Amino acid sequence: MVVTRIAPSPTGDPHVGTAYQALFNYVFAKQNGGKFIVRIEDTDRTRYNPTSERRILEMLEWIGLSPDESPVKGGPNAPYVQSQRLSIYQEHALRLLESGAAYRAFDTPEELAAAREEARKAGLQQQGYNRRYRDYPREEAERRAAAGEPHVIRLKVPLEGKTVVHDLLRGPVEFDNAQLDDKVLLKADGYPTYHLAAMVDDHLMGVTHVIRAEEWLTSTPFHVLLIRAFGWEEPVWCHTPLLRNPDKSKLSKRKMDTSVDSYRAQGILPEALLNYLGTMAWSMPDGREIFTVADMIEHFDLRRISLGGPVFDLAKLKWMNGKYIREVLSLGELVARLEPFLEAAGYAHPSRAYLEQVVEAMRARFETLGEFVEKAVYFFREDYPVQEKAKAKLEEGRPFLPELRDLLASLPDFLPETTEPALKGFAEAKGLKAAAVMQPLRAALTGSLETPGMFDLLMILGKDRVLERLGKALG
RNA sequence: GGCCCCAUCGACUAGCGGUUAGGUCACCGCCCUUUCAAGGCGGCGGCAGGGGUUCGAAUCCCCUUGGGGUCACCA
Numbered sequence: 042m043v044v045t046r047i048a049p050s051p052t053g054d055p056h057v058g059t060a061y062q063a064l065f066n067y068v069f070a071k072q073n074g075g076k077f078i079v080r081i082e083d084t085d086r087t088r089y090n091p092t093s094e095r096r097i098l099e100m101l102e103w104i105g106l107s108p109d110e111s112p113v114k115g116g117p118n119a120p121y122v123q124s125q126r127l128s129i130y131q132e133h134a135l136r137l138l139e140s141g142a143a144y145r146a147f148d149t150p151e152e153l154a155a156a157r158e159e160a161r162k163a164g165l166q167q168q169g170y171n172r173r174y175r176d177y178p179r180e181e182a183e184r185r186a187a188a189g190e191p192h193v194i195r196l197k198v199p200l201e202g203k204t205v206v207h208d209l210l211r212g213p214v215e216f217d218n219a220q221l222d223d224k225v226l227l228k229a230d231g232y233p234t235y236h237l238a239a240m241v242d243d244h245l246m247g248v249t250h251v252i253r254a255e256e257w258l259t260s261t262p263f264h265v266l267l268i269r270a271f272g273w274e275e276p277v278w279c280h281t282p283l284l285r286n287p288d289k290s291k292l293s294k295r296k297m298d299t300s301v302d303s304y305r306a307q308g309i310l311p312e313a314l315l316n317y318l319g320t321m322a323w324s325m326p327d328g329r330e331i332f333t334v335a336d337m338i339e340h341f342d343l344r345r346i347s348l349g350g351p352v353f354d355l356a357k358l359k360w361m362n363g364k365y366i367r368e369v370l371s372l373g374e375l376v377a378r379l380e381p382f383l384e385a386a387g388y389a390h391p392s393r394a395y396l397e398q399v400v401e402a403m404r405a406r407f408e409t410l411g412e413f414v415e416k417a418v419y420f421f422r423e424d425y426p427v428q429e430k431a432k433a434k435l436e437e438g439r440p441f442l443p444e445l446r447d448l449l450a451s452l453p454d455f456l457p458e459t460t461e462p463a464l465k466g467f468a469e470a471k472g473l474k475a476a477a478v479m480q481p482l483r484a485a486l487t488g489s490l491e492t493p494g495m496f497d498l499l500m501i502l503g504k505d506r507v508l509e510r511l512g513k514a515l516g
Numbered sequence: 517g518g519c520c521c522c523a524u525c526g527a528c529u530a531g532c533g534g535u536u537a538g539g540u541c542a543c544c545g546c547c548c549u550u551u552c553a554a555g556g557c558g559g560c561g562g563c564a565g566g567g568g569u570u571c572g573a574a575u576c577c578c579c580u581u582g583g584g585g586u587c588a589c590c591a
Contacts, residue, residue: 049591192589214521220518228589234590235590255585256584262520283585285584289583322528324528328539349523349529465550476551483551492551494550
């Protein structure tokens, strides 16, 4: 059975890169009737963020990539949090120690830093650990360890030869073992490094396909060596391109908004975000750009992932979100998505029917749910802001607006069939262009010059409010 | 800098030896129009460069250039 996983580190906000990786891993697993696991890699206590794990897990539920096994869901491979699996890694490290594939190293962090600095000054091409303890007497090492001396356990990487990583997308990638160094497997605090923990867990959890970001490619030979040291079978390696900032560097929160929570707060729809991520380095075989995760599962092909690093383009994300708002979601669904935003903004509405009318009228005019809140204030409050340009327009209308108000007051109803001929007739009678009448009226009624069509506006606002607002504006 | 990966319009991509190099976003113009959008139509714009291979290269190979990643007791 196909088993995939993502292994996020709980160090901060749920990252779009995590969502991106989750998407490919999820889709590939589902396509093959396999399972998708989420494992929390919290082995770095210095970067640990206590709310991060919960938020990452919630983020996955929000975008609809629900894992088959996870810390909250549990599963046959529990626990799914690495800090709760420490003894497992320690046992495995010991095993490697016994077989001679690893060794204890007693360098202090200061010594390592000094050695690195020295190597840098000497202009050495070769970087990495100097292997000071690689051939240290075994008995001596054990004695010092038994005495409680702090130390790490490192993998004994072959000094010669090549290690080939067979990447699904790239084919064989060769690394000279001489270029590798003896990476730390178990830190002095007893926690494993990513290298040990990830490979042990992937093996124990039956992960068959490691689909992860390209930044891992250069440490894969090390993983291959580690797996061989244990005598296990390698998974299929598939390194996907990194999402990029507009300047092409690796997507980072310094240069871009990388927080899924932030996009959610702005009113980006989960299905739009997922759809957009699905177009990053991948495309539907038929070229369609709007598709669901289900569509993706049906047509996905890991081998069709392209290797150029895609720039995460907010403009296109927003366009796609707008596409979902105006064409994909049903009106009812859209209204439901909008409700939490309205509540947060303190917007009241008399009825569901009213809300639906407003949303329908506004639909083509906002691309995020947050934008709706900004652009539709005047449908929900009487203290809506009045823009400067609107004020000017209002002045232009002052000569005829009182008369127009009387005309509107005399109408039997505010249906478009009634208001349209009335307003157009009014303009004509005054020898004015329709716009010359509509714009000042629009300004008076909404404080804005950018609104839905006048006749929809009049109908939705209703006679009472229209007359009231007009009176107030002319006041 | 060493090592590794990558390279089609500004951005996302289709292309997998023979295409007028297609689509989407953005941008520009026109249409629609009471404003702003949306929508429709049209336009601008690309195979990084140089060598090969081949009857024929965006497609295959090499070099150069460019971009990215990685070189932690972080993941």
